[in-house]
Amino acid sequence: MTHPAHLHPDRLFPASEPARSVARELYPAVRDLPIVSPHGHTDPAWFAGNARFSTPTALFLTPDHYVLRMLRSRGLSYDALGIPRKDGKSIETDGRAAWRLFASNYHLFAGTPSKTWIDHSLHAVFGITEELSAATADSIYDAIDSQLGTPELLPRAILDRFNVEVITTTEFALDRLPHHHSMEADGYLGRVRTTYRPDDVTNPERAGWIDRIREFAELTGENISTWNGLLNAHRRRREFFRRFGAVATDHGVPTAQTADLAPIEKQALLDRLLTGQYSNEDADLFRAQMMTEMAGLAVEDGLVMQLHAGARRNTDPSLLAERGADLGADIPSRVNYVDGLQPLLARFGNEPNLRLIMFTLDETNYARELAPMAGFWPSLLIGPPWWFHDSPQGIRRYLDQVVETAGFYNLAGFNDDTRALLSIPARHDVWRREVCGFLGRWVGENRLSKSSAEEIARHLSYQAAKDAYRIA
């Protein structure tokens, strides 16, 4: 039997022997391991409400900024793709028309992970083996649409079908977690968990910070005008999030900078911020100091700390004004983890209860910073390749550059980090294939025994994530 290349059962494995055979031998033992998804951005409403997805376009196109940005880069307009405008001007509202536009430009995705994920989803979820194109646009649209109403396509059924053992969502500090509340009530909590992401109150440069910090005070009953009160407010919210399954916090920061100020300096900084009269440097310093405070609170309560450093957000101001954030205009920037984490690590780096997982969009960090740091500090682990780098070549560069210095056991396994539910099994599958391919190459070069490779493949596919995130 021949397979179309985009669904070939050996896809991504090394092309040449003997690495290819080793990868093929390793893969079956990891292919069907449960999925642990300890960091991501799926909507908890899906799992709480378990309602059907509306249309193929709403499932695959409109919310996927990876796809949207590529189409935009080749001149397609967000109006024609049906992306809402703030000014209410007319956009394409026919989902099928937007879908056709997407399908007829699908060749643009050749070689991208987006295509790999979509092809995988169409096949694994909907049984579609034809490739998306102008010619197949309608038939594929209809095939998806007809299945979306079936019980097998409801969100919880999808978690079952793909053997998702645990999945975490990500909520801001002020979020009341209504969906997790409802899942607590019906016993689904635990399989779905929240994550504490306090960027809304730790980043003074987000619009509306001063209002939110006041809401933070009201919500927690703490006096956030003192530094200790502010920390107490975080303590309360962390405790609240832990009740709803949180095992981790997450921090999206432009740089990896941390700080360790004296108490009097911290209070003076907070005082300036609360007046609204502060400089950009004050905002930077507050974010930096808050990272060290979060590490201190992590030592207290054991939540695993995630640092996602290096995204320059909203680089297209006109798009932001026109339609909002998260539409593809975030671009990586340089990150300096060595100097950045120094104050935090000097303070808490040897605390047995601290665990900090480092993510970066700057691949030069891998060999120069992350691997040496994780290979020394007991508190540090290296997160998997993130965002633009969560791709076959991205995973290869990552393993190439971190393993020799950090070993395999200072890695945090895999995160899918996605908003797109159906891409989760596809992304985990790419990771598992690439891990098998990497190990296959090394076994082929007599650098690892096959038994050691089997153990490592299983670890990186499943247990590493549970260990890293302290998921029992």
Next chain:
Amino acid sequence: MTHPAHLHPDRLFPASEPARSVARELYPAVRDLPIVSPHGHTDPAWFAGNARFSTPTALFLTPDHYVLRMLRSRGLSYDALGIPRKDGKSIETDGRAAWRLFASNYHLFAGTPSKTWIDHSLHAVFGITEELSAATADSIYDAIDSQLGTPELLPRAILDRFNVEVITTTEFALDRLPHHHSMEADGYLGRVRTTYRPDDVTNPERAGWIDRIREFAELTGENISTWNGLLNAHRRRREFFRRFGAVATDHGVPTAQTADLAPIEKQALLDRLLTGQYSNEDADLFRAQMMTEMAGLAVEDGLVMQLHAGARRNTDPSLLAERGADLGADIPSRVNYVDGLQPLLARFGNEPNLRLIMFTLDETNYARELAPMAGFWPSLLIGPPWWFHDSPQGIRRYLDQVVETAGFYNLAGFNDDTRALLSIPARHDVWRREVCGFLGRWVGENRLSKSSAEEIARHLSYQAAKDAYRIA
């Protein structure tokens, strides 16, 4: 039949199956496609005058700073290699003696693209299959020399023989384009085109800028003491260059910094510059602002904008004083495209008529900056690997790092960017071989279908450059 390794018909293809066979299948369909050379530094006098090249040394050695620098790095003197001195002191003037020195050190070039290009030229142009060495120095010199006088070796015949469909030269803003004028007269213009490179008037740190900016005013009849007059002068020269076939502008800049000042700030900056009393920061800011102005003019007239960022020029001041520029002392430096282009893109990034092609000497830009940016902005394309990185491994790192995020269709195809006429077919051949090898590996890993690979190979070998540069 056996081939010497340096001329093996499979050279550069993947060594192992199945990638090797796929590359061998893909290559014949692209090998003989016409050459489109949309950016380079050949001398327009060659094509206008169509006179014979003088000697083998003048053809292969003296003008090739890649070759000269390597010989110098191993202790050979530029005097002995016949490179003219400004002080008129004696240098080697016997071309054959310099050639022998080059030939007897040819082993130093093992593994370099220079050797690949020279070997290719000696074979494809002169039918020479022996490798250059002390032993073959004279016989190869004589073989070249005897052919240089034949009609087949005249510049236009070389363009014919290698199927060069279009080639662009690069001239400064004040250049009167006499050779293009003469080609307009004899109907050769169009196959040979100029490119507008206004660094001579946009970079106040080039010696003699103030004199040239006055000449710019005289030449255009514009009052360059006002900002609008300065832009009008550029408008006139761009129009003049377009008459001589220009489809693009080119900007050699130390950094990718751009600026978007208010009108009053621009005028104040220009005022300071014209007095001659200005700081390094003023010069930086002027260059940065001029890039944004050039983008604005490109929106008006449709010329494609090329940014070549990151060369630190003339790092050997004694060599510069002794013999001048372009003798191998230019070294790459770090580039920050994300922050650098921000002002320009915020202003013009979504203009449908803007096209900006990004080149860098800092490979860390590929995955972190160029691919994410080109995968979002409709105005941006990624130029091919440039200068030191225009090499087999350089092309592999480039494709590895840009394709997954930018796709294949946000790439600008290939540029040879050379002063060495005979290296043009050699360089395009290396690119085409590497593209076939890259695609062969991915087909071998079942990541692309063979039909998709064929389409992409043809696109990247020919059509991509025509599309990128708007060559009809």
Next chain:
Amino acid sequence: MTHPAHLHPDRLFPASEPARSVARELYPAVRDLPIVSPHGHTDPAWFAGNARFSTPTALFLTPDHYVLRMLRSRGLSYDALGIPRKDGKSIETDGRAAWRLFASNYHLFAGTPSKTWIDHSLHAVFGITEELSAATADSIYDAIDSQLGTPELLPRAILDRFNVEVITTTEFALDRLPHHHSMEADGYLGRVRTTYRPDDVTNPERAGWIDRIREFAELTGENISTWNGLLNAHRRRREFFRRFGAVATDHGVPTAQTADLAPIEKQALLDRLLTGQYSNEDADLFRAQMMTEMAGLAVEDGLVMQLHAGARRNTDPSLLAERGADLGADIPSRVNYVDGLQPLLARFGNEPNLRLIMFTLDETNYARELAPMAGFWPSLLIGPPWWFHDSPQGIRRYLDQVVETAGFYNLAGFNDDTRALLSIPARHDVWRREVCGFLGRWVGENRLSKSSAEEIARHLSYQAAKDAYRIA
């Protein structure tokens, strides 16, 4: 006969044909070449005294910060591993207990060069073929221990057995070189040589600098309160070190910054430093200026200058306070060689007698800076991959990124740079295997002839280091 993977005779060679066969053909010609170890940190007392090593733990574990750091990173304590504390509190003193802890965690080293080196040493030195683990801990401990008292395991016998032609140690400027003195007396000097590393007097930020600079004056009889006197003191010590075989100097610097101040500025800087009232910028500037002075002295006396740039030392202040330096807390940082060396090169870069070997912990330097610079300046060579990057993948990235621009003949061959005597043959073996593998891949791609590959393999395995360090 089957081999355990960790001792496979083809280990590290390319997995696939034809590259694998070429590597296997190249390797025998380089495997047994003499070892030239021109930079390292072995203890000269070993070679002077030729006394037996004490225990397996003292040989393999306690002094190896690569191993210690990895164990620490997974939560093992330095107390339990027997690393002495400054406060005299109790630590594990039973070498066998620490060894068992190491052995039972040996799986953490899968994929690391440390495992490759240790496996190689256990086999090549002690004839042990079993892999280290909890189960084999005691039997391997006993096997090593029983051999350590034999004549074959004395330091000089180890140099003989592994065909070490010459090995250099590294001493500070104030070191009286007693062990080299004793080797001079018994005729062993020459095979073992010292290296002049004046960081103790060139870096004002090292604790106790002011006392040492006074000791420097007393030791040399020079007036170090004048700049010329300070240089004369260095001249005298360089001469003294040359008497004990020194062919090189070595400079461990946080950045590659150099400076070229006017005489009056130098004296003013020295005056400030000697008062003890100086800024961090003064200290940076002094280090930077001293690098240029060292280049000037190298022009005079021909010692080869080594620059090891980019280690951020002692990033864990609590560990430093508790147990001291060199325990795994040094982390790489970014390096800028282009701007950094500019003042030094502008002054001395074309001096025929200057040779400067560049080492970096920032791999982004390879293609962007080191290869272009070494491919131009006759005084510059590129040192081999250093520290974290001295590993199979590290060597591959290095060769991939430097060869095309610098060629093979601007490389300084291999340095083991180790404190661990038994790792020396293992490290040279990895380098030689990787060189054969790299060349095997290129021969397989018809980029090099086999005869050229043979010549290059031999050169990079042996002669390149002798040439680079001017070892007759």
